[in-house]
Amino acid sequence: MNTGFYIGTENDSLEKSVQGSGSLNLLGKGDGAEVMLQRIKADKTVFIEPGESSELMEFFYILDGTIEIERNDQKTILKRGDYFYSHNLKQTIQFRTKTDVALIYFTTQPVFYYLSATIKELTALADRVSEKDRYILEHNRRVKDYSLKIAGKLNLSKERSENLAFASMFHDLGKINIPDEILNKPGKLTAEEFEMIKKHPADGSKLVQRTYYEGIAEIIYQHHERLDGSGYPLGLKGDEILLEAKIIAVADTYDAMTTDRAYRLRVSPQEAVDELIRLKGIYYDEKVVDAFVQVLKEENII
Numbered sequence: 001m002n003t004g005f006y007i008g009t010e011n012d013s014l015e016k017s018v019q020g021s022g023s024l025n026l027l028g029k030g031d032g033a034e035v036m037l038q039r040i041k042a043d044k045t046v047f048i049e050p051g052e053s054s055e056l057m058e059f060f061y062i063l064d065g066t067i068e069i070e071r072n073d074q075k076t077i078l079k080r081g082d083y084f085y086s087h088n089l090k091q092t093i094q095f096r097t098k099t100d101v102a103l104i105y106f107t108t109q110p111v112f113y114y115l116s117a118t119i120k121e122l123t124a125l126a127d128r129v130s131e132k133d134r135y136i137l138e139h140n141r142r143v144k145d146y147s148l149k150i151a152g153k154l155n156l157s158k159e160r161s162e163n164l165a166f167a168s169m170f171h172d173l174g175k176i177n178i179p180d181e182i183l184n185k186p187g188k189l190t191a192e193e194f195e196m197i198k199k200h201p202a203d204g205s206k207l208v209q210r211t212y213y214e215g216i217a218e219i220i221y222q223h224h225e226r227l228d229g230s231g232y233p234l235g236l237k238g239d240e241i242l243l244e245a246k247i248i249a250v251a252d253t254y255d256a257m258t259t260d261r262a263y264r265l266r267v268s269p270q271e272a273v274d275e276l277i278r279l280k281g282i283y284y285d286e287k288v289v290d291a292f293v294q295v296l297k298e299e300n301i302i
């Protein structure tokens, strides 16, 4: 059970990313912040770049080794016990390792996924799924976009929104196991074919289980569950379904309805919304549908 308290031992981390110049271990994460153990080999130059958001703070504490930082033509030597950090950085800073170095690297915004081998593998897999069905890549981006806007209206925490973003990007990853003929079948599916489709939430959740994003497997598992228990794979009802899964269900359904597919033509945004409203409290969560309608109205889509 998740008690909200974590202990790590020396050889244990959420994920380790090895690069040519050293390695990065993700030790802990929460509310968008990350703590890493970074090892860099001697004689390497490292750049600290200004962040996408000015709020970014990155802090480095030297556990071992010596580095040299050059600033305004002045060189500063830093060794074990020294530290440096950037906050609202305006220009790139570079430092050079004089010896092998170990640093504690703390950041207020997630950076590890850029380096995560698991995330890279999942993204490659998602790309393969979208090759099977060209529509999927764009669909995933839109589902993520809608889901995050709904999350914003519902005041989901930064942490939950971040998990939701990943879950929505990878929600249909399990479709990798569905034959193309079934995925793109123009007509009605046979019972047997539908059974194959029904496996994709569980298959997808298995694929993402190795990421350090705790909880996204469960969201993916539940994205076809419906409030009244008529969904799949488990037939969960009401509160048994995670809010994040309910959000993806609405975003996913809306996007599927408003886009042309092999088996049917699209409907207008207003018709799709009418359908979501008709099924509010039956299939779809009321709060989620209301939040989504508000988003679409604000964007002048309906």
Ligand SMILES: [Fe+2]
Pocket (backbone or CB within 6 Å): 171, 172, 200, 223, 224
């Ligand atoms: Fe799905």
